[in-house]
Amino acid sequence: MGFFTALPTTVVVDHMGRPNVDKSVDGEEFALFMKFMQQHENVWSKVSCPERLSIKGPKALNGEQNAYQDVIPFARQVVETFPDRVLWGTDWPHPNLKDHMPDDGLFGRFHPTHCSHRRAAKETSRE
Numbered sequence: 001m002g003f004f005t006a007l008p009t010t011v012v013v014d015h016m017g018r019p020n021v022d023k024s025v026d027g028e029e030f031a032l033f034m035k036f037m038q039q040h041e042n043v044w045s046k047v048s049c050p051e052r053l054s055i056k057g058p059k060a061l062n063g064e065q066n067a068y069q070d071v072i073p074f075a076r077q078v079v080e081t082f083p084d085r086v087l088w089g090t091d092w093p094h095p096n097l098k099d100h101m102p103d104d105g106l107f108g109r110f111h112p113t114h115c116s117h118r119r120a121a122k123e124t125s126r127e
Helices: 002-006 028-039 072-081 104-108 115-126
Strands: 011-013 043-048 086-089
Touching: 028 043, 028 072, 043 072
Parallel strands: 011 043, 043 086
Antiparallel strands: none
16 A cells, blocks of 8 residues: 555545445444555545445435445545545446436435535645
8 A cells, every 4th residue: 555655646545445335434444544644645436436335225216315335434424534535436338237217316415415516626725
């Protein structure tokens, strides 16, 4: 990891480091990812692809308002701990999914929609 953290640029970790959402958000494995982000300010996390991480769902289909409940605690912890180092994204058009086409908007609305905009506003105000 030293190579990536030593780069003179922002490093983005996709899918929140791909946590095992069958384990606790307070568990040792996810704590290592959070510690990694804490120790390296040039590391950002992309909060994305809950459809790939979810084990229990429910899937974001037909207006389901509580989709991917097993992924949300992990995403929320990343967003709340590092609001200025979070990017939101989707895997649209989801070429690897064969069983459903998720409503990507349902996952993005649980966290502050301005989390990545705060950093941009902060950077702009410094100029």
